[in-house]
Amino acid sequence: MDTAYLIETIIKVVAILLIFSALAGIGTYFERKILAFMQRRLGPMYVGPYGLLQVAADGIKLFTKEDIIPTNVVGPIFRLAPVITAATAFMAAAAIPFFPQFTIFGYTVHPIVADINIGILYILGVMAVGLFGPLLGGMASANKFALLSAARTAAVFISYEVVSGLSILAPIMMVGSLSLIDFNNYQTGGISHWIIWTQPVAFVLFWISAFAETGRTPFHLIANDHEIIDGFGTEYSGMRWGLFFIGEYANMFFISFVIPLIFLGGYGDGSLLGALGLIGKVAFFFFFFLWTRAAWPDVRPDQLMWLCWKVLMPLAVINVVITALVMMF
């Protein structure tokens, strides 16, 4: 292990951490603006031009707020929970190739922190660990609504893990590798080579379970807004609550990278156009998260279970079987 590799890795880690923390902040701005436009409002307008500095104002507010640890909570676990959400979101980023490799000043840069050969499995696993954050936060804070929210988290976690795993199995069988770079290289031949055309069912299933894994709106019952409080985050204040937020938005961005990389050709042949195309696809998927929030109500917990075990999981299994049969003959 030479020094250059070590320095390069550290630079990449720091860059990803800074860029996506900042993007999480800007993501909240986009979310407010897009929700506002869809509901015929203006959204944030007062702080800076078009409310752009609202992000900075929110940041200052979160950082300077008093960090309250209520009585009766299980202190260490209560403090640890937000860190788990944020940390696992960024750990998952280690196996995502954000761009094709490029050469700068004669030095080839691979914009992926660790090209392990089980990338997609690692990402799914670490993202799943991220749901320990809401679970522990809800269970440690001595609050009935937070506890209910934790129970819902466990339900979502245990069910949708199955769907995301099974739906991704069919593309993995086709590509024959678990590395996201191999997924990308499999689809370099242009739009007609994209896996979405051969695996439309897997694509839709994975997309749905991406909503569940990030806890976004149709499955936002992890932190049920209808109870007027913030579910697992009820007892949190200041930057600890902010860490939950950063984790959620970073997860949204990372899963928005993973879906195009697996199903929609990723960065293509590695040209500049392909890289820009990947950013475009990521932007679309991120926008779709917000669009769904504006357009759809939450599902009830029993509907969520029904959808997972009686619709999505059988579909995923049938999809795997059909793919296997087609590949065999």
Next chain:
Amino acid sequence: MFEAVAFYLFAFLTIAMFFIVVTTSQALFALSALAAGMIFISAFFFILGADFLGAVQIIVYTGAVMALYAFGMMFFDTTRDVKEKQGNKYIIVGLSTLAAVLVVVIFAMPMVSGNIVALYPGIDGVGNTQEIGLVLFTKYLIPFELAAIMLLVAMVAGIVLAGKKMDLSITLMNEAEIEEEKNKKVLS
């Protein structure tokens, strides 16, 4: 050098976590430490180059521990300490020490006699995911399938235990009895 540092770090962390699991009387501490310990174990797989097993360790055990959390939620107020019923401490300590020593002896035996041979040495140019597949579907096919059947049995048993009206069998009832059952459902 990095490997040695990583090994000792994760060895220490794993043992510390499992020590917390058995000594604490706070259910939430025990469960969280268990989850952390299970995830730290995956580090050893990564250090040994078995990436696939490492990722599987993370995925399987986070899900398993999550189910334990659900039980904890159902049976305890997890923000309070659990009052444990203390039996004879010496028997517990003696038995667990004996068991631990026994496990160490069993695993140390092949090392002492110095005849550790890889039955299925790694093939060059094949990823460890494929290697596991090869071994699993040739040498260990029958244990693998048996495990699958046992899991299926456990799943069916779980459904029967948890489902409503699983003691009734429509195939064994005649028409009149089935009608009666239907009417009961409407009334209740």
